Amino acid sequence: MKKLVLCLVSLGLISACSQEQQNKISRSLQNWTGTNGVLEIYAGDKLVRRFIQVDKLSTATGTEDGVIRPYRYGYGVLDENLNMVVESTEKKVYFEISDYSTAYVFFEAPR
Known part of the structure; x- marks a missing residue:
């Protein structure tokens, strides 16, 4: 249950970011993976x-x-x-x- 709540909170925070911030997050994840x-x-x-x-x-x-x-x-x-x-x-x-x-x-x- 804690993982589900954490995922929902994370998704909410990401969706509140600007498109530019979302792109930066995506690039950093891609660079890491x-x-x-x-x-x-x-x-x-x-x-x-x-x-x-x-x-x-x-x-x-x-x-x-x-x-x-x-x-x-x-x-x-x-x-x-x-x-x-x-x-x-x-x-x-x-x-x-x-x-x-x-x-x-x-x-x-x-x-």
Whole structure:
């Protein structure tokens, strides 16, 4: 019974938050639980790189000034043959993508 009351109170508090606060809560939970994301990078209409098993994309900020930088970064497995399967030769790598010139799509892996 205590758990039910606690859940109801928690839901009431969350619903009282603004949409922005709800989004922040959702993102923090997702960051904590992780995702199985896929990052695809395009040159025009051609897929040129794919990273799989990406936990999250982070927006870079300055260390001292806290100003948002024009790129995102993360870690994922470079899918060299673009088959959505981690092969023994494919390793987890660090990557950065520019907000200015890179066309990319980030989504949760369908399988």
